[in-house]
Amino acid sequence: MLATSATFDLPASLFFSVPTRPMAHLGKLFLALATVSLLHAHFNLHLFDRPDAVDSADGSTTRKSLRVGHLPVTCHLTCPVTSWVSQHSSERSEFVSWRYTSWPAMTEDIDAGNLDAAFILAPLAMVMQRQGTPVKIVHLGHRDGTAIVVKKDSPYQTFEDLRGKRLAIPHRYSNQRILIEKLKDEFHFSNSEITLIDYPPPEMPAGLRSGQFEAYIVGEPFAAKAEVDGFGRVLYFTKDIWPNFISCVLVVTERLIERDPDIVRELVQGISASGKWIDEGDQRLMAGLVEENSEDAGHAGATVIPEGFGRSPRMQAALIAARQEYYNQDPELLKFVLTRPIDRVSYSSLDLAEQDFAEIQDYAERLGFFSFRPVTEDDPFGFDDYCDPSFERSGTWELPLESDGDSTAGGPSTDRAEALD
Structure with a gap:
């Protein structure tokens, strides 16, 4: 959702009046519609403002x-x-x-x-x-800047304790999901032993509080929000389990x-x-x-x-x-x-490093992120295809x-x- 938007209403008479001179009125109608389309493109779609001169x-x-x-x-x-x-x-x-x-x-x-x-x-x-x-x-x-959060009064102390539980993630194509998959490997979870739920990050603290799931992983400040409000605690910081997390x-x-x-x-x-x-x-x-x-x-x-x-x-x-x-x-x-x-x-240390993305891509391929177009020898895909460090x-x-x-x-x-x- 955009931060700002503008809408424009046409007068009803433009569509419902009975014209006495059809061609003249049709011309005015087309002109009005074209004007509204241009205004919509500028204010709502911002088609004419990249980059601007200011x-x-x-x-x-x-x-x-x-x-x-x-x-x-x-x-x-x-x-x-x-x-x-x-x-x-x-x-x-x-x-x-x-x-x-x-x-x-x-x-x-x-x-x-x-x-x-x-x-x-x-x-x-x-x-x-x-x-x-x-x-x-x-x-x-x-x-870094991501954490796994559970309720403050919950018994969960390690990822093992989340076996059989529900965990919210911010997006199916996220490194937060990849991190959970890495933890599943480490703790020998099968896919059926934890339920992953796509959930909007701003709503995760409220979802935890109301019992929609037992844990969530998210970027800040939505992990800290549960801490500050007194009902959540951090189970893991990503910096401690995947250093230099991206x-x-x-x-x-x-x-x-x-x-x-x-x-x-x-x-x-x-x-x-x-x-x-x-x-x-x-x-x-x-x-x-x-x-x-x-x-x-x-x-x-x-x-x-x-x-x-x-x-x-x-x-x-x-x-x-x-x-x-x-x-x-x-x-x-x-x-x-x-x-x-x-x-x-x-x-x-924000410069692009090929080894960082190699690990991400390995998991992405394994999890089927590119199932619509699998990476093969005949159809390769790598760092140079999606990164440009020259800038x-x-x-x-x-x-x-x-x-x-x-x-x-x-x-x-x-x-x-x-x-x-």
């Missing part, structure tokens, strides 16, 4: 704009951060973080030609390419690569720089963020850091993502995800941070240090 922040130049699809999950955190950074700098293209609430809505827009860049599940990207949707993975979105990747369409490779390169640079800032940055404030007691706290459009919240890059990223136009979530929930523990999710070799962004003299910059973040203690 005014720079100071109005001196025009720059390109590209929408980047994402879900409100911390696996996609670099998307709103990159969007925020691009909006506060006139030196580069603007990347507009475009929120969806489901994978099908996002993939339908890609298939229809309405979206040229998005964060999606890694196996799903591979399946789309194999099915004929011309997309390429150009960068990772994160590492859930989501950044994909772009091949038509965008052909039409504007420079904006693809710029997007990858921005995602990379945002991830490194989140993981490794100091306490300088990002442009557009102000502390609560600052004289700029009332500035329209500013993101205000509440007193005591912390100003590390992770805390700043949480506040940016929590904004209504991005995730529209409680910043305290995102703070919990990004600090409890600090390595619950990471945004470094990762082109430098990075300089982020719009306050000057060293304006803050306690240079040392490690106090928020990170406290979280590690």
Whole structure:
């Protein structure tokens, strides 16, 4: 589902009046229908806005704009951060973080030609390419950031205890499902000894609470949500059972690569720089963020850091993502995800590695992800078919941070240090 939409109603008289001059009225009717079709294409389908030319922040130049699809999950955190950074700098293209609430809505827009860049599940990207949707993975979105959750008062202590139970997964073409299959192998489960249920990630905490299933696996913050609300606990973090776990990747369409490779390169640079800032940055404030007691706290459009919240890059990223136009979530929930523990999710080491995808593809083939077009010697399929790492070799962004003299910059973040203690 798109974050915004517009609809247009035609007056009833347009269809029900009796014309006295048929040809003239038919001409007006066709003109009206054509106008409405164009408006629908522009506002609802966004067919004419990729990439756009928009005014720079100071109005001196025009720059390109590209929408980047994402879900409100911390696996996609670099998307709103990159969007925020691009909006506060006139030196580069603007990347507009475009929120969806489901994978099908996002993939339908890609298939229809309405979206040229998005964060999606890694196996799903591979399946789309194999099915004929011309997309390429150009960068990772994160590492780790997924957990298996059970009820706080349940007796389950290991995966073995879930034998005969129901477990919700976010999508049949997800690495979360692949991880469960790996655990089934390790604990010698047959397919009939655990029931997997496709379930929308935002609804998983409520589903667990109401007894729809005994456990779920999902990307944050929907694992932490059950913890914060007091009825759930983490059985496993993916970082502990599949280190450097990959859930989501950044994909772009091949038509965008052909039409504007420079904006693809710029997007990858921005995602990379945002991830490194989140993981490794100091306490300088990002442009557009102000502390609560600052004289700029009332500035329209500013993101205000509440007193005591912390100003590390992770805390700043949480506040940016929590904004209504991005995730529209409680910043305290995102703070919990990004600090409890600090390595619950990471945004470094995001370059594409063939060995990572070889393991994913091995399981994907075994699970029948490509059953519609099996991989054979005569019809091969591999890393180069769905990945293009060439855009990762082109430098990075300089982020719009306050000057060293304006803050306690240079040392490690106090928020990170406290979280590690």
